[in-house]
Amino acid sequence: xxxxxxxxxxxxxxxxxxxxxxxxxxxxxxxxxxxxxxxxxxxxxxxxxxxxxxxxxxxxxxxxxxxxxxxxxxxxxxxxxxxxxxxxxxxxxxxxxxxxxxxxxxxxxxxxxxxxxxxxxxxxxxxxxxxxxxxxxxxxxxxxxxxxxxxxxxxxxxxxxxxxxxxxxxxxxxxxxxxxxxxxxxxxxxxxxxxxxxxxxxxxxxxxxxxxxxxxxxxxxxxxxxxxxxxxxxxxxxxxxxxxxxxxxxxxxxxxxxxxxxxxxxxxxxxxxxxxxxxxxxxxxxxxxxxxxxxxxxxxxxxxxxxxxxxxxxxxxxxxxxxxxxxxxxxxxxxxxxxxxxxxxxxxxxxxxxxxxxxxxxxxxxxxxxxxxxxxxxxxxxxxxxxxxxxxxxxxxxxxxxxxxxxxxxxxxxxxxxxxxxxxxxxxxxxxxxxxxxxxxxxxxxxxxxxxxxxxxxxxxxxxxxxxxxxxxxxxxxxxxxxxxxxxxxxxxxxxxxxxxxxxxxxxxxxxxxxxxxxxxxxxxxxxxxxxxxxxxxxxxxxxxxxxxxxxxxxxxxxxxxxxxxxxxxxxxxxxxxxxxxxxxxxxxxxxxxxxxxxxxxxxxxxxxxxxxxxxxxxxxxxxxxxxxxxxxxxxxxxxxxxxxxxxxxxxxxxx
Amino acid sequence: xxxxxxxxxxxxxxxxxxxxxxxxxxxxxxxxxxxxxxxxxxxxxxxxxxxxxxxxxxxxxxxxxxxxxxxxxxxxxxxxxxxxxxxxxxxxxxxxxxxxxxxxxxxxxxxxxxxxxxxxxxxxxxxxxxxxxxxxxxxxxxxxxxxxxxxxxxxxxxxxxxxxxxxxxxxxxxxxxxxxxxxxxxxxxxxxxxxxxxxxxxxxxxxxxxxxxxxxxxxxxxxxxxxxxxxxxxxxxxxxxxxxxxxxxxxxxxxx
Numbered sequence: 025x026x027x028x029x030x031x032x033x034x035x036x037x038x039x040x041x042x043x044x045x046x047x048x049x050x051x052x053x054x055x056x057x058x059x060x061x062x063x064x065x066x067x068x069x070x071x072x073x074x075x076x077x078x079x080x081x082x083x084x085x086x087x088x089x090x091x092x093x094x095x096x097x098x099x100x101x102x103x104x105x106x107x108x109x110x111x112x113x114x115x116x117x118x119x120x121x122x123x124x125x126x127x128x129x130x131x132x133x134x135x136x137x138x139x140x141x142x143x144x145x146x147x148x149x150x151x152x153x154x155x156x157x158x159x160x161x162x163x164x165x166x167x168x169x170x171x172x173x174x175x176x177x178x179x180x181x182x183x184x185x186x187x188x189x190x191x192x193x194x195x196x197x198x199x200x201x202x203x204x205x206x207x208x209x210x211x212x213x214x215x216x217x218x219x220x221x222x223x224x225x226x227x228x229x230x231x232x233x234x235x236x237x238x239x240x241x242x243x244x245x246x247x248x249x250x251x252x253x254x255x256x257x258x259x260x261x262x263x264x265x266x267x268x269x270x271x272x273x274x275x276x277x278x279x280x281x282x283x284x285x286x287x288x289x290x291x292x293x294x295x296x297x298x299x300x301x302x303x304x305x306x307x308x309x310x311x312x313x314x315x316x317x318x319x320x321x322x323x324x325x326x327x328x329x330x331x332x333x334x335x336x337x338x339x340x341x342x343x344x345x346x347x348x349x350x351x352x353x354x355x356x357x358x359x360x361x362x363x364x365x366x367x368x369x370x371x372x373x374x375x376x377x378x379x380x381x382x383x384x385x386x387x388x389x390x391x392x393x394x395x396x397x398x399x400x401x402x403x404x405x406x407x408x409x410x411x412x413x414x415x416x417x418x419x420x421x422x423x424x425x426x427x428x429x430x431x432x433x434x435x436x437x438x439x440x441x442x443x444x445x446x447x448x449x450x451x452x453x454x455x456x457x458x459x460x461x462x463x464x465x466x467x468x469x470x471x472x473x474x475x476x477x478x479x480x481x482x483x484x485x486x487x488x489x490x491x492x493x494x495x496x497x498x499x500x501x502x503x504x505x506x507x508x509x510x511x512x513x514x515x516x517x518x519x520x521x522x523x524x525x526x527x528x529x530x531x532x533x534x535x536x537x538x539x540x541x542x543x544x545x546x547x548x549x550x551x552x553x554x555x556x557x558x559x560x561x562x563x564x565x566x567x568x569x570x571x572x573x574x575x576x577x578x579x580x581x582x583x584x585x586x587x588x589x590x591x592x593x594x595x596x597x598x599x600x601x602x603x604x605x606x607x608x609x610x611x612x613x614x615x616x617x618x619x620x621x622x623x624x625x626x627x628x629x630x631x632x633x634x635x636x637x638x639x640x641x642x643x644x645x646x647x648x649x650x651x652x653x654x655x656x657x658x659x660x661x662x663x664x665x666x667x668x669x670x671x672x673x674x675x676x677x678x679x680x
Numbered sequence: 681x682x683x684x685x686x687x688x689x690x691x692x693x694x695x696x697x698x699x700x701x702x703x704x705x706x707x708x709x710x711x712x713x714x715x716x717x718x719x720x721x722x723x724x725x726x727x728x729x730x731x732x733x734x735x736x737x738x739x740x741x742x743x744x745x746x747x748x749x750x751x752x753x754x755x756x757x758x759x760x761x762x763x764x765x766x767x768x769x770x771x772x773x774x775x776x777x778x779x780x781x782x783x784x785x786x787x788x789x790x791x792x793x794x795x796x797x798x799x800x801x802x803x804x805x806x807x808x809x810x811x812x813x814x815x816x817x818x819x820x821x822x823x824x825x826x827x828x829x830x831x832x833x834x835x836x837x838x839x840x841x842x843x844x845x846x847x848x849x850x851x852x853x854x855x856x857x858x859x860x861x862x863x864x865x866x867x868x869x870x871x872x873x874x875x876x877x878x879x880x881x882x883x884x885x886x887x888x889x890x891x892x893x894x895x896x897x898x899x900x901x902x903x904x905x906x907x908x909x910x911x912x913x914x915x916x917x918x919x920x921x922x923x924x925x926x927x928x929x930x931x932x933x934x935x936x
Contacts, residue, residue, distance in 0.1 A: 183906055190903075255903045261880060262863040262905060349881035355864055356879075389765075391777035398787055420866060420901075421877045422858075422884030429809055436802045443794040446754055451786065453761045455698065457773035460766060468758055475754045479747035483740065486805040488812050491886075492736045492873045495866055495901030559724045559740075561870035563901045566909035570897075614772060645779035 048122025050112075055105035057138045063103025064096045064238070071095030087341035089249070089268045093275040097238045105140040106231055128226065130628060140234060142226035145626060148212025148526065150233050155204040158196050158240060163591060165193035170550070170584035173577050176569055186567035188251020188269065195243065195256040195273065199280060201507055202369065203236070204515045205376035210291055210315045213522055216619035216626070217309050219300025219635045224293040232287035239279025246272035255565055257366065260347030260358040264339055271340065274333040281326040281333075288319035288326075300618070302637035309617050309641050310399050314379025317407045321368045321375075324411070329365035332358060356423040363414040371410040373507050377514020378445055379403065381470050384521050385449050387615045388464035389456025392642035399448040405441025409434060419490045428487045435485035442478055446471070461613070462536035466517035469544050473509025477502060480555070498558025501551040508547060516543075516594075523598075524612050528625045529605030535597035542590025549583025616641040691778075698764060706756035713748020717741050726870040729892040729917065732812065733873035739808060746797060816887050820853040827858070827865030827878035830911040832898055841932035846898060846915040848890050849923035855887040866902035869915055875901055890917045 072092045079087050101107065109119055109127075119127070129136035129143045136146055137153075168189055172180045181189065211229065215222055223229045246252055250267025263270050295316045299308060335346040336358070345351025347358045386393045393399065415424070415431040449471060458464065480502040483489050493499060524530050557576035562569050569577065611620040618641070622631050639649040721740050728734050767773035823846070824835045835842045848854055858867045860878035867886070868875040876886040900911035918926060924934045 183909060187903070187906065187908070253905070259864055259902070262903070265863065265905070349879065389761075389777060390767075390773050390775070392779055392781045394780065395782050395787060420875045421864075422879060422882065425813065428813075429806055432805050432809065433802055436798050436805065439798050439801075440791070440794050443790070447787065447790045450754065450757045451780070451783065453765070454757060455695070455780070456761065456765055456777040457775060458761055458766045459773050460762070460770070468762060471754050471758045475751045479743075479751055482747065482801055483743050486739060486743070486801065486808070488732070488805070488808045488873075489736055489739050489743070491732075491812075491875045492870070494875060495868065556724055559721065561726045561897070561899070563868070563899055565903040568909045642781075643779075645776035 048120060048124075049126035050108075050123060052105050052108055052123070052126055052140070055103065055108070055140065056135065057104060060100045060104030060234070064098075064100030067099025067102075068092045068096035085268065086271050086337075089271040090275055090337055090341055093242050093245075093271065096242065097235075097275075097279055100238045100241075101231075101234060104234055106234055108140075109227055127230075128628065140230050142222075142230050143628065144211050144215050144223045144226065144229060145526075145630075147223075147229050147233050148208045148210075150237075151203055151207025151211060152526075154233075154237060154240065155200050155207055158200040159204065160591075160595075161244070162193050162196040162200055163588065165189050165196070167584060167588055169193060170581045172567060173569070174581035175578060176571050176574050178568070181567075183567045184253065185251070187253035187565070188247075190565050191252030191255050191258070191273075192246060192269075193256075195252060195277075197507075198256060198369065198373070199240070199243070201373040201511050201515075202284075205380055205511070205518055206287075206291070206315055206318055207233075208526070209311075209380065209518050209522055210376070212526055213619050214291070214312060214315055215294060215298070216622060216630050217617050218295065218298060218303060218312055219618045219631065219637065220294065220298035221630045221634070223290050224298055225290045228286050228290050232283045232290065235279050235283035235286070239276045239283060242272050242279060243276030246270075246276070257362055258336070259362075260336065260339070260353075260355050261349070263336060264348060271337070274337050274340075277333045278330060278337075281330045284322045284326050288323040291319045292316055292323070300634050300637055306396065307637055307640040309383060310393060310396065310403075311379050311383040311617075313400055313403055314375050314382070317379075317403045318372050318375045321372050321407060321410065325365045325368040325372075328361050329369075332361035332365070335361075356418075356421065359418055359421060359423065360414070363417045367414040367417065368410045370503070370506065371406055373511040374514075375403065375406065377511035377518075378470070378474070380514045380518035380521075381467050382445065382448055382452075383617070384463055384517050385452045385467050386642050386644060387521070387613050388459045388461055388467070389453045390459070390614075390644045391452055391456040392644050392646070393640075394448050394451025394454075396640065396642070398444050402441045402444030402448065405444070406438060409438040409441065413438060416485055416490070419487050420494045432485055432487050436482060439478060439482055446475070461520065462531070462533055462540055463517045463520035463613075465537070465540050465544075466513050466520065469540070470510065470513040470517065472544075473505055473513060473547070477505030477507075477509045480505065493558065495563055496558040497554045497562050497564050500564045501554035501558055504551050504554075508551075516540075521613065521615075522619075523601070524608035525619055525624055525626070527602060527605075528608050529601050530608045530612060531601045531605065532597050535593055535600070539590045539593035539597060542586055542593060544590075546583045546585070546587030546590055550580045550587060551583075553577070553580035553583060616643060698760070701764070702756055702760040705760055706752050709752035709756055710749045713752055714745050717744035717748055727892075727894070727896070728871065728873070729894060729896055730869075730872035730874070730888040730890050732888045733871060734891075735808060735811075736873040739804065742804065743801065746800070750794075750797065816855050817853050820855045820887065821849065822855050822857065823848075825856050825858040825867055825878065826861060827867065827900065827904070827911075828861035829863065829905050830900070830907040832867070832900075832911070832913045836927070836932065839927045839932040839934065841927055841930045843930060844913070846913065847923060847926050848915060848917050849920045850890050850893045850917050852920065853887060853889045855885060857883050857885055859883045863904050864902050865900045865904045865911070868899045868901040869896060870899065871896040872915075877902060893917045893919060893922075 071094065072088060075088050075091045112119055127140070127142050129141045129146050137149055141147065168181060172178055172186055246269035249272050250269040252258065252269050252273050254262050254266055258270065258273060295312050338344040339347055345353040347353045347355055349355060382393065382399055412434045413431060415427055416435045419428050484493055484499060484502060520531055520536060553576045557573045560573060560576065562573045608624050610622070610624050618635050621635055643649060718741065721744060722737050725737050728737055822837055824837060826833050833844055834846050856867065858876050858878045859882065860880045862880060865878040866875055867878050872888045872890065874886045874888050876884045878884070894917055896915045896917070898913045898915050900908060904911060927934050
């Protein structure tokens with residue numbers, strides 16, 4: 025809270041541009057994303073120039089590429105000012121209060137979005153823009169893939185380019201979806217939701233975002249280095265043959281994993297220690313539970329992926345043979361490490377979206393969340409079981425046939441806690457007063473789509489059925505129904521719900537509904553058709569197929585264009601809204617979580633007076649709980665309290 | 681919250697009507713789903729030419745019947761709430777819904793039913809798995825399968841035949857010993873419902889019994905490089921005598 029908790033001198037205006045610039049910042053005044061990129065490129069070039077002549081083995085190319093990426097990451101992080109604080113401290117001139125205020129973005133207008141900024145709201149925006157950009161890039165690749173597959177014997181792209189794009193599409197989308205809810209809303213909204221004035225470790229928060237940015241640039245550079253022609257799972261030994269795009273993949277993953285670990289620690293500590301007075305676990309909004317569960321999964325399982333990538337890097341760079349069977353290694357070692365992370369990763373994508381749905385449904389049904397305890401049970405059950413199912417991706421690999429039975433058992437069991445989430449949503453909307461905003465429409469689309477993803481997961485968990493369906497487009501359709509039908513629909517619901525708080529403007533409901541129907545219809549057409557061609561026997565990741573799959577593929581491509589059109593309408597809506605949308609009031613939906621109790625735009629320090637909580641935020645249809653008079657004037661922990669109540673920052677309601 | 685008693689009674693009867701209508705909707709959707717399950721998947725799947733393929737189709741149909749009933753619960757309730765409880769004006773609702781935070785019977789019923797259904801899926805799967813993994817019969821035909829970028833090749837160790845084509849006798853169990861010369865491939869015969877990865881320096885195994893003579897597809901189901909899309913060959917299932925004739929024609933010997 026240190027840097028974000030400041031006296032509310034700026035409250036009332038938008039809190040940033042109108043204030044006189046305090047004396048602070050020092051060298052940070054000159055550092056931004058531009059200096060970061062320049063410095064990154066320079067250090068990368070230096071690393072390349074040093075290591076290229078030094079290394080002569082047949083592996084030299086990959087070693088040099090990896091070291092060059094490392095140089096980029098170090099140079100970028102230094103150049104954007106990520107280490108200014110520690111360096112100043114080491115040099116005996118630690119940051120002053122004014123410096124820290126500068127780092128939190130005070131008085132910098134829009135430029136703070138391009139800087140190493142410790143304000144959780146700025147970081148939330150940065151994640152949102154990065155996530156939507158990568159989603160767009162991955163989406164364009166999806167359109168290329170579907171265009172190539174629109175008819176058999178098509179030659180829009182070469183087989184080589186096709187394979188390269190399929191892998192890139194996969195990993196970019198996995199990355200985008202895993203940050204698209206926890207990044208923007210976990211950072212912007214969650215601290216306010218628990219009545220805090222920021223994250224527990226604001227500098228680590230900025231560090232985690234910019235590490236991710238550096239990693240995304242590395243990952244995207246694969247596009248110019250031969251792509252990722254191995255599928256997103258990059259199975260060895262094929263990945264040992266692959267082009268330098270593989271090195272971009274593994275270095276990108278290492279940076280992303282580092283970023284995720286830092287973000288996870290930060291969010292878990294924030295959620296545990298910074299909840300406001302009165303917010304015990306029973307009163308903590310379900311979204312916070314979901315973010316915590318997701319972050320626990322990140323923290324526990326990204327290291328497996330990191331280990332897998334380090335060994336892959338060694339195999340490619342210096343000729344070890346961890347994964348090369350001809351050198352005594354094992355492709356099954358890679359597969360286990362990969363899926364040890366890869367399956368929890370599915371839930372890292374899914375849970376935040378699903379939990380956003382749980383948070384939003386009560387607001388638009390005007391009913392309390394049905395059975396908070398069952399919801400928590402479901403979240404904890406999914407989190408626990410998701411650690412024990414990874415080898416269901418390996419039923420057909422021949423690794424351990426004797427374990428197929430046990431892994432089938434754990435896999436099918438996970439449908440019980442997942443079902444509990446459905447019970448909670450259905451129980452919440454049953455007999456509610458349904459307000460069909462665009463956000464609520466996405467709650468319904470989640471229910472429709474995710475149940476298809478869930479049920480087909482039971483099919484794939486069945487070992488004999490998996491022998492037939494594994495590696496076919498049936499699998500592709502299934503996981504798109506969970507990741508898009510669950511994760512991305514949850515994101516859209518959350519986006520329409522929280523964007524007014526983030527931007528101060530209301531999204532256009534008409535454009536929202538147009539884009540909703542295009543997305544919902546297009547999505548179902550693509551992936552229902554894909555289930556059918558998968559059942560017919562079309563393998564995934566093929567650039568060409570037999571004529572008997574032509575009908576299903578043609579329909580799927582048509583659906584993909586409808587889906588793409590929906591995404592464009594959505595993007596148009598966002599652009600129009602940001603430029604001249606209707607101004608949002610503080611609480612347009614009648615939400616009862618704490619982020620709706622502060623003004624819009626949110627002042628730099630979030631709350632003029634820290635709220636005190638006397639109930640959970642789902643008190644629809646119940647008398648408004650009264651705050652305990654003795655602590656009604658309490659304003660948070662000593663030392664961080666503003667000098668007095670600030671009329672401009674209160675929504676006029678009693679804090680509850 | 682201090683509703684007069686007659687409101688409470690009206691409320692309870694309204695609740696029963698809502699439940700009855702939603703159940704009716706559930707029945708309709710479930711019936712449609714079951715009709716779909718019985719008629720569509722068996723026609724979409726590739727021609728079923730082995731004992732495994734038949735069993736897999738049966739499993740798919742059974743799971744679709746159960747899945748339809750489950751999905752119908754979600755869809756029926758969702759659709760019904762959208763139809764019956766929608767706030768009229770399109771704007772913010774004027775009042776809140778009832779404050780229902782728990783319903784022990786509904787929770788208990790949900791957990792019980794979903795556990796039973798999951799148990800059914802698990803028992804079904806374990807039973808099918810045990811029959812798939814039982815020991816091969818002693819007179820099974822052995823075929824060594826080798827994948828390499830981007831072709832399959834086959835050899836018959838007992839018959840001393842090497843072949844670029846897979847030829848099998850009908851009605852005799854066949855054991856495939858699968859390996860790879862380079863990267864990971866996956867040996868898949870959609871019409872037989874079998875698949876196992878071809879790993880370098882390892883031999884994996886799968887088996888089945890072809891039941892219908894004919895010509896079927898062999899696919900690679902694991903991305904294996906540039907021409908993965910074209911890594912396919914055919915399996916020819918012949919009568920026993922036809923198979924023996926093929927073995928002899930290729931210089932092999934037929935065991936008595």
